[in-house]
Amino acid sequence: MKARIITVFILCLIGGLLLSLTGSPPWVTDETVVAFSPENLIRLHVLANSDQPADQEVKLLVRDRILKETAVLLAEAEDRATALSILKKNQEVLVQAAEEELARHGFSYPVTVMIGTFGFPARQYEFGVLPPGEYQALRVVLGKGEGRNWWCVLFPPVCHLVMAEEKPADTGETIRLRWKALEELQANKDELLKKAWAEWGKWFQLATTAIQ
Numbered sequence: 001m002k003a004r005i006i007t008v009f010i011l012c013l014i015g016g017l018l019l020s021l022t023g024s025p026p027w028v029t030d031e032t033v034v035a036f037s038p039e040n041l042i043r044l045h046v047l048a049n050s051d052q053p054a055d056q057e058v059k060l061l062v063r064d065r066i067l068k069e070t071a072v073l074l075a076e077a078e079d080r081a082t083a084l085s086i087l088k089k090n091q092e093v094l095v096q097a098a099e100e101e102l103a104r105h106g107f108s109y110p111v112t113v114m115i116g117t118f119g120f121p122a123r124q125y126e127f128g129v130l131p132p133g134e135y136q137a138l139r140v141v142l143g144k145g146e147g148r149n150w151w152c153v154l155f156p157p158v159c160h161l162v163m164a165e166e167k168p169a170d171t172g173e174t175i176r177l178r179w180k181a182l183e184e185l186q187a188n189k190d191e192l193l194k195k196a197w198a199e200w201g202k203w204f205q206l207a208t209t210a211i212q
Contacts, residue, residue, distance in 0.1 A: 040156075056147060074157070113139070119134055120133065
């Protein structure tokens with residue numbers, strides 16, 4: 001009888017723990033919500049010269065180049081302040097990278113790279129919704145900047161998580177990057193599981209003592 005009661009108790013407890021752990025994607029924890037709050041974000045905004053097909057296509061090529069450059073620059077950045085400092089120090093590097101990409105495809109209009117506070121509309125991501133409002137951002141303006149724009153979260157590297165599964169517009173190679181933020185979120189999930197099992201052990205001891 002005691003064995004049956006203990007077995008039922010354990011099954012109920014494990015079921016409850018699994019529901020609490022899998023009610024949302026495993027990487028979405030309380031720490032995730034904090035990490036991706038508007039106060040900790042840097043967004044990327046790329047504005048095309050115009051809505052002409054060629055301008056829109058080269059906008060995506062420049063976007064790819066900027067993401068490659070920032071992936072390296074921000075690889076060791078652990079907070080927004082550090083990331084912003086790195087971007088400001090390398091502002092001209094990003095201008096040059098964008099200009100090189102334009103020139104490589106036969107475009108000669110100027111590039112303006114700005115780092116500051118800009119307005120953004122609401123946007124749905126896997127970790128939640130970013131409300132409309134003012135955000136710190138890296139803005140890249142190509143030529144007149146009068147065409148459709150492209151935006152994403154640059155830090156933490158949500159842009160890179162999306163781009164990693166796409167092919168660059170100008171090559172057949174797949175972008176393969178490792179992101180410190182994603183690895184940390186995975187580590188958070190493992191820690192959560194460890195805590196759950198530790199809690200299960202405590203409840204198991206209490207149940208065993210109560211039944212004896």
